Amino acid sequence: MFTLQEIKRSLLVSIWFVFLTFPLMVIRVDSIEKTVQWRWMNMVYVAIGSFLLSFVFRYMLQRKEMKSDDNGDDDKKDKTGRSFIHQGLADPRYRNIILGSLLAVALIFPHVFSTYQTSIMTTALMYVVLGLGLNIVVGLAGLLDLGYVAFYAVGAYTYALLYHFFGLGFWVALPIGGLLAAAFGILLGIPVLRLRGDYLAIVTLGFGEIIRLVMENWGEFSQGPSGVSNIPRPSFLGIDMSLDTALIYTYYLMLLFVIFTIFFVNRLQDSRLGRAWIALREDEIACQAMGIDKMKTKLVAFSLGAFWAGIVGVIFAAKTTFISPRSFTFIESAIILSIVVLGGMGSIIGVIIGAFILILLPEYLRALSEYRMLAFGAILVCMMVFRPQGIIGSIRRTYTYKKQTDGEVS
Amino acid sequence: MHQPILQVAGLTMDFGGIRALNNLDLDVSEGEIVALIGPNGAGKTTFFNCVTGIYKPTKGSIDLFHKKKNRQISLLGMKPNQVTEQGLARTFQNIRLFSQMTVLENVMIGRHCRTKAFILGALLRDKKTMQEEDEIIQTSHEILTKIGLQRYENEIAKNLPYGAQRRLEIARALATEPVLLLLDEPAAGMNPQETIELVNLIQEIASEGQSILLIEHDMKLVMSLSERIFVMDYGKKIAQGTPEEIRNNPAVIKAYLGEEVDA
Amino acid sequence: MDYFIELLFSGLSRGAIYALIALGYTMVYGIIGLINFAHGEIYMIGAFTSFIIATILTILGFPALAIIVLAGLAAVIWSASYGYTIEKIAYKPLRHAPRLSALISAIGMSMFLQNYVLLAQTSDFLPFPQLIPDFAFMEPIAHIVGSSDMVILVVTTVVMICLTILIKYTRIGKAMRATSQDRTMAMLVGINVNRIISVTFIIGSSLAAIGGMLVASHIGQINFYIGFIAGIKAFTAAVLGGIGSIPGAVLGSVVLGLTESFATGYISSDYEDVFAFSLLVLILIFKPSGILGKVDTQKV
Numbered sequence A: 001m002f003t004l005q006e007i008k009r010s011l012l013v014s015i016w017f018v019f020l021t022f023p024l025m026v027i028r029v030d031s032i033e034k035t036v037q038w039r040w041m042n043m044v045y046v047a048i049g050s051f052l053l054s055f056v057f058r059y060m061l062q063r064k065e066m067k068s069d070d071n072g073d074d075d076k077k078d079k080t081g082r083s084f085i086h087q088g089l090a091d092p093r094y095r096n097i098i099l100g101s102l103l104a105v106a107l108i109f110p111h112v113f114s115t116y117q118t119s120i121m122t123t124a125l126m127y128v129v130l131g132l133g134l135n136i137v138v139g140l141a142g143l144l145d146l147g148y149v150a151f152y153a154v155g156a157y158t159y160a161l162l163y164h165f166f167g168l169g170f171w172v173a174l175p176i177g178g179l180l181a182a183a184f185g186i187l188l189g190i191p192v193l194r195l196r197g198d199y200l201a202i203v204t205l206g207f208g209e210i211i212r213l214v215m216e217n218w219g220e221f222s223q224g225p226s227g228v229s230n231i232p233r234p235s236f237l238g239i240d241m242s243l244d245t246a247l248i249y250t251y252y253l254m255l256l257f258v259i260f261t262i263f264f265v266n267r268l269q270d271s272r273l274g275r276a277w278i279a280l281r282e283d284e285i286a287c288q289a290m291g292i293d294k295m296k297t298k299l300v301a302f303s304l305g306a307f308w309a310g311i312v313g314v315i316f317a318a319k320t321t322f323i324s325p326r327s328f329t330f331i332e333s334a335i336i337l338s339i340v341v342l343g344g345m346g347s348i349i350g351v352i353i354g355a356f357i358l359i360l361l362p363e364y365l366r367a368l369s370e371y372r373m374l375a376f377g378a379i380l381v382c383m384m385v386f387r388p389q390g391i392i393g394s395i396r397r398t399y400t401y402k403k404q405t406d407g408e409v410s
Numbered sequence B: 001m002h003q004p005i006l007q008v009a010g011l012t013m014d015f016g017g018i019r020a021l022n023n024l025d026l027d028v029s030e031g032e033i034v035a036l037i038g039p040n041g042a043g044k045t046t047f048f049n050c051v052t053g054i055y056k057p058t059k060g061s062i063d064l065f066h067k068k069k070n071r072q073i074s075l076l077g078m079k080p081n082q083v084t085e086q087g088l089a090r091t092f093q094n095i096r097l098f099s100q101m102t103v104l105e106n107v108m109i110g111r112h113c114r115t116k117a118f119i120l121g122a123l124l125r126d127k128k129t130m131q132e133e134d135e136i137i138q139t140s141h142e143i144l145t146k147i148g149l150q151r152y153e154n155e156i157a158k159n160l161p162y163g164a165q166r167r168l169e170i171a172r173a174l175a176t177e178p179v180l181l182l183l184d185e186p187a188a189g190m191n192p193q194e195t196i197e198l199v200n201l202i203q204e205i206a207s208e209g210q211s212i213l214l215i216e217h218d219m220k221l222v223m224s225l226s227e228r229i230f231v232m233d234y235g236k237k238i239a240q241g242t243p244e245e246i247r248n249n250p251a252v253i254k255a256y257l258g259e260e261v262d263a
Numbered sequence C: 001m002d003y004f005i006e007l008l009f010s011g012l013s014r015g016a017i018y019a020l021i022a023l024g025y026t027m028v029y030g031i032i033g034l035i036n037f038a039h040g041e042i043y044m045i046g047a048f049t050s051f052i053i054a055t056i057l058t059i060l061g062f063p064a065l066a067i068i069v070l071a072g073l074a075a076v077i078w079s080a081s082y083g084y085t086i087e088k089i090a091y092k093p094l095r096h097a098p099r100l101s102a103l104i105s106a107i108g109m110s111m112f113l114q115n116y117v118l119l120a121q122t123s124d125f126l127p128f129p130q131l132i133p134d135f136a137f138m139e140p141i142a143h144i145v146g147s148s149d150m151v152i153l154v155v156t157t158v159v160m161i162c163l164t165i166l167i168k169y170t171r172i173g174k175a176m177r178a179t180s181q182d183r184t185m186a187m188l189v190g191i192n193v194n195r196i197i198s199v200t201f202i203i204g205s206s207l208a209a210i211g212g213m214l215v216a217s218h219i220g221q222i223n224f225y226i227g228f229i230a231g232i233k234a235f236t237a238a239v240l241g242g243i244g245s246i247p248g249a250v251l252g253s254v255v256l257g258l259t260e261s262f263a264t265g266y267i268s269s270d271y272e273d274v275f276a277f278s279l280l281v282l283i284l285i286f287k288p289s290g291i292l293g294k295v296d297t298q299k300v
Ligand SMILES: Nc1ncnc2c1ncn2[C@@H]1O[C@H](COP(=O)(O)OP(=O)(O)OP(=O)(O)O)[C@@H](O)[C@H]1O
Pocket: B015, B018, B020, B038, B039, B040, B041, B042, B043, B044, B045, B046, B047, B093, C297, C298, C299, C300
């Protein structure tokens, strides 16, 4: 591994990166004060960092190639030694223990930790649901949606504006937000879902930006860049709640919704519809030739994903009591996509873990939070290059038969 | 008894300046095995693509006779999935399996157009949905057993040996309960042993009354399997008839000059 | 009438900038079929590099012309190096992966570079020195056509001519065209495809760098986010013209630049970006092959 040649290569890489990053990392100028600041330490960091990372990069690349060479792939491995988590969940006894304890932790969480922690956890749960919703679109159906945040915005603004103009409450707005987002999904989906994958990605991105820009510029309707404030928190039978209680209540609401989403998505995945999505992702032409209506199947995935985003949007508006177009930039879509890609496209557990890592880690490692977006970008690249299936790859379900057909075996 | 189930007349397909199919007539009767042969680039795959709705033909008519409904249905202008619903199922020359799905799931996809469950069914898992799901699994399992792939059932499709992948394509097509089965070079790339097994398999399927239209380059296979043969060259039909007639047809020999015709 | 001509020229110079960026998209797309999402960031890095070098040179008291040339050169060198490196890290390992994997990687790269510049430099808008002086001979028409508009048009035209010559008549240009038509065949006839891909990235990035410098000097300020919008607009232009086609990219850029200029000039400037995005969505939906592009049918 550490042969002289390898070291030489890394040295070259290191020199290259020192050169590459020189103007941006080392120099900082002030064109008004006419001063130049030289930050030579940065050069040292880059040199050492790139030297070490180049080893890692090549090692990982080699490992990946070796794997695909002996047809090993991870799928094959799964047959004999599935990943620890899958094994745990495959056995119903372990599964109940694991899920039970997770649920217990989730239930007592707000009573053990502060409201601040609970609030962060609520945010993480929201991203779990957003991730699972986008997972239907990207992970299962293979449609790269870069404007997912638009549906989230539709949900949030639905509640904010319904309250603002008509005084409608949270529980009325919740289904309307979801349905309206789904309707937007269908409306957008009908023309764009015919497009090839990469064009679809760009069109959805454009759509996301359009929604945001319209909200920003159409002042009379959406109150423009300043956003809508004083949105009421979720109500419960009209009882007046203190701020703390309301936050805890929102947490439980979100938890309930997460459980329902997991339950639903899990069932969808193993259904006739779910299989059609995956087949569509694998090969559109073969899929059609097998009698699957491509447009209809895609539309359902797209609008179901949008529905979830819409619902979480309503909850988001209720939780923060204030929304503005700035909450719905492309960055937000990219974060949700990172969650899905990191966790493993098509894998429910993966997406949940991905959401917790990406949302909680920067919250708790404050020092790192500056580097959050940098890391998200790096994660997308590294996952695609080294581990396209994500940390927890999805596994295919296996079936057993009631009637054994021994007699027919030739 | 010998009711024609597929009737194609005057089929023409242009790609820009290239006329890939030129006024082609073809018919297949019930219970028949018909072969479509021709040199490379003759337009055989294009014919399949037109018939199954993947390409839109420039001209011509394609009619399927549905015995159950006892009427003729024009397939022209239908989307590929509608064609499959009507009763044509196909395999692909370049294998197009759902490579990340298991073998059984691949076949289960074939059942899609004969089943109904949707979002609510998936969510509620009511009795009807579960029955349907059981039916899908059971039927798919039986088809795999018939095709001889049951030991691979829970393998990921892309990990299968090449010959098995080709058979899986056939299994998947059969799962759609086709009136007519279209096979595009099912023996391509197979070794002699696999080819023999394939011939047996096709004969077995046909013996159950399945009508088959197949494209094939392996003359031995074509001659031994098919009851009638259509020969194409440069998008045109140059001959049709029984294997015996085709073997001695001068136009065919000329088209294949340099290629092995005799079995 | 003056207003019309003013809008016409500002539209043309806008279009010229879009063209410089759009060419990078279209060339990369033509060769490896990837929407190089990070291309806008290369443009932004070009603007930053030229900003840094120009400021240093100004402090050192260099003459204006030398500053322009040296800052431009630095922008080209570093942007090209970034383009080259990005391809090696984020795209090359994915050459046989599904199309969407490479696109996701490109999006990641774009986010990474944006935030890299944000952290290494600043998140504020930086005042960009006016590199292009107001020429004396332009004085009589200066209220209609600015000097920098003129320079942008001239520079872009010269660059386009050079690019056309390079692609039409040089060996490497022929190899590039061959590779974009059929990569496997090109490899079989002995073209070093990896090198051609690298060269494509280098050329595309250099053009973007020139665009970055020109536009920054024209507008007078930069920040780490300028690449995103410019990138999307240039991509719109490339698709409008027919992605993969080099004359198409130029044509699409000019059309987009002019329409934007007239729309903001005569209608309203509030919806400038909405307009570009809507155009993008509409073209992709109704004519994804663009003005000069080929319709691609998928062989089965
Ligand atoms: N989508 C398409 N666009 C343009 N030309 C096409 C297309 N599909 C097929 N062709 C052309 O039509 C002709 C017939 O091709 P086809 O694939 O049908 O031949 P084939 O008989 O199946 O050959 P083989 O035995 O090699 O499979 C060829 O010249 C091919 O290049």
